[in-house]
Amino acid sequence: MLSTFELKYNKSVTFFVLLLFTIYIGSVGLLCFYPFTADLNRQTNNWETFRLIGKAPVITTPFIELNDFSFYLNILMTVPFGMFMITLFKKYTNFFSLAVISLAVGSFIESTQFLLDNLNLMTRFVDINDVIANAVGVLLGYFLALGGFRLLQKVRLLHQNQVES
Template structure:
């Protein structure tokens, strides 16, 4: 799928706004609205410095917070597909998703240890859900494009 430069600039601008919104959600000490994200079992945390760290994977898969993290990063996967004119390889989708989650969680870890009372949890499950969100976002948009092309080519 070829895109022209104006459309590419528009997509990059929208992606930048999306990243700013994600940053607002993950780096503000409290959510702008109340959501009970711990609807399932309580995860096991350890303290590393001033940061609470959940290091056990898949411990929160039944919590709504896990799935909200998936939804939050789905647009990044969609933008990967739209901005890349040639075929996107699964390896790069996986790496982008992992780097997204690792960047968010490591920044939260640093902020927890440098700012008193930042109170964001560092969680391996968030890295997993962010990675899953990027992957699902790309393939969901790819599926939507295929469906729309079949509908409008009839």
């Protein structure tokens, strides 16, 4: 049974949330693993852009893409994951577990891209900045959902007090 901060849900709500999570994971999979070819001859900024490790183009310098719009899109892409974390996986709510899972999400995506690049199945940039952005997105989503659920609890409590008065 899905429960978050003493909010209990029936089976149909639980099914709907799991369905949304499945659709979300599928969408992220399409965004991250669609086999398009990156233009390895294009210089995107004045810094080191990438180096090849095997056949995979890898960007290893952190925080050089803070002015790049795609950095913020990576944050936005993983905000829902953080929101699903608080609803589906309540037992992982301590900060250490949340931080590990946040880093694991981006690491999994980038590691899979690295593997697929080296198997010649796609050419995508493997980027430490994406790992950082994904972790920030998961944390941001988690804390936004946490604030929303706490606000919802206060509103429900206030409503119950008004009904009892």
